[in-house]
Amino acid sequence: MICLAGYSLYKNYVDRSQKIEVLKDTSLEVESGSLVCITGKSGCGKSTLLHILGLLDDPDSGLVRINGGEVSSRHAKAHMIRNKDIGFVFQFHYLVDDLNATENVALPLLIGGQNKSAAFGRARELLRILDMESRALQYPNQLSGGEQQRLALARALANRPSIVLADEPTGNLDPQHSNEVWDLFQKLNGELGQTFVIVTHEPELAKRSHIAYELRDGILH
Numbered sequence: 035m036i037c038l039a040g041y042s043l044y045k046n047y048v049d050r051s052q053k054i055e056v057l058k059d060t061s062l063e064v065e066s067g068s069l070v071c072i073t074g075k076s077g078c079g080k081s082t083l084l085h086i087l088g089l090l091d092d093p094d095s096g097l098v099r100i101n102g103g104e105v106s107s108r109h110a111k112a113h114m115i116r117n118k119d120i121g122f123v124f125q126f127h128y129l130v131d132d133l134n135a136t137e138n139v140a141l142p143l144l145i146g147g148q149n150k151s152a153a154f155g156r157a158r159e160l161l162r163i164l165d166m167e168s169r170a171l172q173y174p175n176q177l178s179g180g181e182q183q184r185l186a187l188a189r190a191l192a193n194r195p196s197i198v199l200a201d202e203p204t205g206n207l208d209p210q211h212s213n214e215v216w217d218l219f220q221k222l223n224g225e226l227g228q229t230f231v232i233v234t235h236e237p238e239l240a241k242r243s244h245i246a247y248e249l250r251d252g253i254l255h
């Protein structure tokens with residue numbers, strides 16, 4: 035089953051009256067259960083593509099389908115689809131500094147309407163899966179970079195999303211912590227069948243995925 039797709043996506047930006055063509059007829063289909071990697075040079079449009087696929091931005095033209103349905107960021111239910119079907123992991127973790135690890139993971143569940151005991155139960159379960167149990171009561175600034183990204187991943191998984199989109203999730207980590215986070219992506223993909231689309235500019239890491247594309251000249255190769 036194809037859980038995420040973009041068809042004939044075009045996106046231009048205008049910068050100081052100069053037109054920058056970023057996506058030119060870009061298409062992608064992601065099978066449920068796969069681990070897809072997108073590489074490409076800095077500035078080639080990887081974040082732009084991921085933001086469009088995750089309904090954080092709209093293409094100039096083209097179509098995005100999530101679980102078979104056509105969607106856009108202007109869709110009345112876009113915020114619900116983003117919260118329920120898609121998990122995001124960014125290069126900078128965007129954790130809430132004033133909440134501890136468990137509360138950070140529970141937050142999207144509480145926003146989604148779950149009661150406190152269900153939300154905190156799920157948060158504790160995720161911290162266990164991601165080997166972060168011992169950090170449950172720590173605040174983000176008390177965690178290492180690798181732990182912060184593991185926590186961001188736990189938060190992304192909270193609502194059991196169909197797809198996790200990760201934009202250079204290890205871009206700020208040293209090689210050891212970067213490897214640990216990639217081990218986790220592979221474990222979650224292999225053991226739980228979690229679908230991932232991961233953007234990285236490190237081609238070495240892309241070798242760890244099933245399917246790797248390079249975004250070049252606005253097209254996936």
Ligand SMILES: Nc1ncnc2c1ncn2[C@@H]1O[C@H](COP(=O)(O)OP(=O)(O)O)[C@@H](O)[C@H]1O
Nearest residue numbers: 047048049056075076077078079080081082083
């Ligand atoms: N809001 C914007 N306005 C103008 N240009 C932008 C904007 N966002 C991105 N760009 C340009 O679009 C190109 C692709 O950016 P981006 O998708 O962030 O690339 P990547 O993630 O591969 O580094 C770059 O040349 C960037 O400068």
Ligand SMILES: [Mg+2]
Nearest residue numbers: 080081082201
């Ligand atoms: Mg980027």
